[in-house]
Amino acid sequence: MADAKRPPTAMQRPLSPHLQIYRPQLTSFTSILTRITGNGVIVAVMLAVWWLLAASASDSDFALADAVLTSWFGDLVFTLALWAIWYHFLAGLRHLYFDAGHGLEVATAEKLGWACITLSVVLTVITILLVQ
Amino acid sequence: MRYLTARKRAEGRGSAGTGTEHHWAMTVSSVGLAFLLPSWLYIFGSALGGTRAEVLETFARPFPAIVTALILVVGMRHFAMGATMMIEDYAKGTTRKMLIIGAVSLATVTAATGLFALVRIAL
Numbered sequence: 001m002a003d004a005k006r007p008p009t010a011m012q013r014p015l016s017p018h019l020q021i022y023r024p025q026l027t028s029f030t031s032i033l034t035r036i037t038g039n040g041v042i043v044a045v046m047l048a049v050w051w052l053l054a055a056s057a058s059d060s061d062f063a064l065a066d067a068v069l070t071s072w073f074g075d076l077v078f079t080l081a082l083w084a085i086w087y088h089f090l091a092g093l094r095h096l097y098f099d100a101g102h103g104l105e106v107a108t109a110e111k112l113g114w115a116c117i118t119l120s121v122v123l124t125v126i127t128i129l130l131v132q
Numbered sequence: 133m134r135y136l137t138a139r140k141r142a143e144g145r146g147s148a149g150t151g152t153e154h155h156w157a158m159t160v161s162s163v164g165l166a167f168l169l170p171s172w173l174y175i176f177g178s179a180l181g182g183t184r185a186e187v188l189e190t191f192a193r194p195f196p197a198i199v200t201a202l203i204l205v206v207g208m209r210h211f212a213m214g215a216t217m218m219i220e221d222y223a224k225g226t227t228r229k230m231l232i233i234g235a236v237s238l239a240t241v242t243a244a245t246g247l248f249a250l251v252r253i254a255l
Binding site: 035038039041042045046048049050051052053055056057059062063066069070078082085089092093095096099127128130131 | 159162163165166169173174176177178180181184187188191200204207208211214215218238239242245246248249250252253
């Protein structure tokens with residue numbers, strides 16, 4: 001069998017670039033940020049669900065949840081989460097574009113990366129102004 | 133002795149063993165969420181900071197209630213699958229299994245709680 005004939009010594013494979021000499025790139029940064037923002041948003045979703053449950057329950061429950069969500073802490077969490085979800089939204093659209101086989105040249109990918117970062121801030125500000 | 137060759141075992145399914153199933157499910161849910169998110173951000177953002185009566189009035193209306201329900205169902209499944217992907221990259225063995233079960237449970241409980249609240253408000 002093919003498996004049995006393999007020589008005992010492991011095949012020589014190229015090593016990953018060493019982390020300490022690996023220059024950070026915009027493309028890897030925007031990719032890692034997609035994962036962090038996507039997973040981090042769960043905190044805001046859980047707070048929002050707690051708030052909705054409290055609203056459905058009673059005045060006193062709602063008063064507590066509302067006090068937490070509209071406090072400076074709540075404002076901080078929801079502002080960060082709003083930026084995070086807009087970033088994740090744009091990065092996701094970029095991934096759909098990548099998946100279709102477009103925009104994979106380094107120069108284009110970097111431009112799209114900057115577009116995600118810039119537009120996420122713009123959309124966050126617009127949303128905050130819109131819902132105030 | 134293995135009767136299947138390595139090629140035969142891997143063909144069409146890749147190292148994950150399930151082919152592109154996971155990736156495709158993420159693609160489909162991401163398109164759904166891309167349509168839902170702007171509306172939902174407006175609905176939730178406008179409701180947040182209102183009195184309890186205003187909040188109840190908002191989520192008793194069909195459009196805000198349905199969009200919120202869809203965001204919960206599609207979004208929490210998207211989260212569960214995305215978190216699973218992240219855990220698979222960084223953890224292995226029993227830790228990996230426990231973290232995946234934890235992430236999927238968290239997503240399911242969050243969705244179920246939100247849907248319960250919506251039903252109580254809207255119906």
